[in-house]
Amino acid sequence: MAIRKKPARRLKSEIGGHGDFPEETMDKYKEPDTWTVITALDRILDMAQHSQLSDEFWESVKNPLAFLNKELDLTNIQIVALAMLVESGEPMSWKDMSDYLGCSRLSVMVYSEEIEGLVTKRWAVRKDVRDLYGVHEGLVLVRGVVTALRHNKSFVPEKIDGFTEQQFVDRLERHVGKNINDPRASFEDDEEWMLEFAKANSHLPLCREVLRFNNIHVQSLLLLIVVDYAQWEGSDSEGLTLQTIDSLYPDEYECDFMREELTKGTHPLIQCGYVEHKCDEGQADTNQYMLTRKAKTELLSAYTPSHSRCRNMKSADRFLKGHATIKEKSLFFNISDQKQIDRLTQLLSTESLPTIQKRLEEQGMRKGFACLFYGAPGTGKTETVLQIARQTGRDLMQVDIAGLRDKWVGESEKNIKEVFTHYRRLCHTSEVMPILFFNEADAIINKRTENVEHSVDKMDNAMQNIILQEIEVLDGILIATTNLTSNLDKAFERRFLYKMEFHKPNTEVKTKIWRSMLKDISADDAHQLASHFDFSGGQIENIARKRTVDYILSGKFASLGEIEDYCRAELLVNKNARRIGFTS
Template identity: 45%
Template structure:
């Protein structure tokens, strides 16, 4: 029915825009006017009676071999058949565990001046010819040829997306590491996982014309200050993982970029090993106005300036509000910009942010 079609379009939108393969009922809330999901939607999704399951367009998220009844994703069939027909590029298509550079969609990111200059310089250094030159110079003076960078700062400031855009610009694939997935409940397994990961990265570098980027995403858990005299098994494991990463950074031949929301608690041993450190601050008023106009092109310059001045939001938060507005516009069949409605969304975003801290993308 129409409702199923709308739900699928919305879930496809979340996948294409966010690479979101873990969609919960709280995400689906956004498409209903009163922010209350009708009970029939929850029932049909929980019992798998929805047409979307019958047509193999969506499936439950699988965690440790168990299907979750409250989290859903598009099936591979839906991604391959329907999204290809719509000519929508899958964001970051993975082949053999590597996110291929040519599948990364171009995204216009807006930075503050200091970040912009550093990222432009980094993009130039990571280009094929320049990077070979930099590595040769480092070797000639007896320095480590590995190139380690850290992007740190507030959630929603575009750290991870910047890595994707750098990869796209320089033609480098990405080997993405989500630290939480590496940690195993079996003591000793996490250390093996980390060592195996660096071994695999080394082999890929040897067999690739261009070294891929090793991305440690949201690496707060392993970049924080190490525990002195750690007694608990979990603390010992984290210290052990940190020591392995520190050793591997010493012998790294390729490119490692870590992203973290930590701004003050970074371990000094890690800080020394990162050649490039780029701090991502919340956007300035001028940058916020540009982000508003990029996200909502029909917004007048005056309204964009008003929103930017009144609300100190990150780029991720502005994008979230713009998305909600776009979905509501589709539902109401009205493309006109209601600035007061956007202001209300900004106030709501700020309240929810204060009540429940968000993790950055």
């Protein structure tokens, strides 16, 4: 992209006498007493426009150039290119640079080797520039350069050399993992970074083999499969999927040929024995690829995948909430709701559930229990799940739905598969069967998208299909909560054995909630509040918290009138659809 051009400034010799221009115009050419990185770059950028890189131009900027030569350790032409790249903020082609400088493209390309020294120094990366006339080679600054210059400092690239095998793969995994969820990141940049990283550590067996291939897509693919091994070693989800590869590599002949070679088993990485099709129940899965034993032994003998998601879950059980850590909390519901909750709690008790599951199995029926809690926000769905877990002595494996989504197509599906794989493992190793808990599950149980066009829709549909399959063969306990059921997929509706609606509390129940939250108010005051305000339990808790905060600040409890003011403020928030506070 070309630089947004400023009004052209002529060189001093073109201006003539002082009488031809106002004094303020001439002041613009006065040099400051002290240069900064930004003021020096700005002066060079101004004088470079339409300068044709003439001798006169170089003479006119010799002072800011001398300052920047010392501060940034760059050559003169690198500094000019840096000034243009900073101003552009986007990739620039040789033509973009020549247009700004007012000279031919060849005149700029004379300096191409020196300008590309910015890539060697890792200040910039190569990036194609696309316009109406095609695709052109270009450069763009790496992240962090402008921030350093803005603080009057030289940019210091991250250290990428001298790594051990363990450090190399861990750093590679962190870089790729970080960029997965960064919308600013592009895989093209990742490929360049991975290649530079491998070159900087050519003493390692893995890097030596990567550099033996002369195709960047082959090189990056081997490193991506190493990342997959680092993240999923030892789990059912190990293996890079063709879906992920499709989402990363461009639709062009070279990459399409690579995909064909992978599925046929003729790809160079398969031929040399470093990659193989994943074996699934004795059958080769031609759409999933993993490292061979040879690769792990010869290229990664000194590496242990200690950061793999599978190991993390095994060692730390980071999703597991122990039932003993859940605090007891009094909950109040309408009679019909309370009966359903009590019945389900009894069913899930350690005394009842094994007998019920055994009887179901004897009759050839599914023995898993999938339950859906639905209702308005603040009606106690989440807290009910916690209290059921506490009362039945069952630990809770709570799943972060948003965390399952992955920018790379195919990885989200692996994430959700790993959730169920780990849950099954917990069921086998735990003394008491835990509960798998999908809180606020609206995003993954809504109606599947038909006639999908976008990769996000395909990913969501694929995730939903996996969840449906897993519920079908579930042997344990799954509870999902949602605020909305109008868009619930019919396939999910059929698979939830228990569907429990949580209604807003009636006046009698609200009175109990008010008294439990504000223990110093009278029964009559609590009834008055319950009658006047149609609040959920979560909203009442909001009011109680506000009253407690005011007590901490003032040293006195709010009166009934002041509590009603809190309530009216809560109603105002609802009226404007900007509700703040507790949700279930």
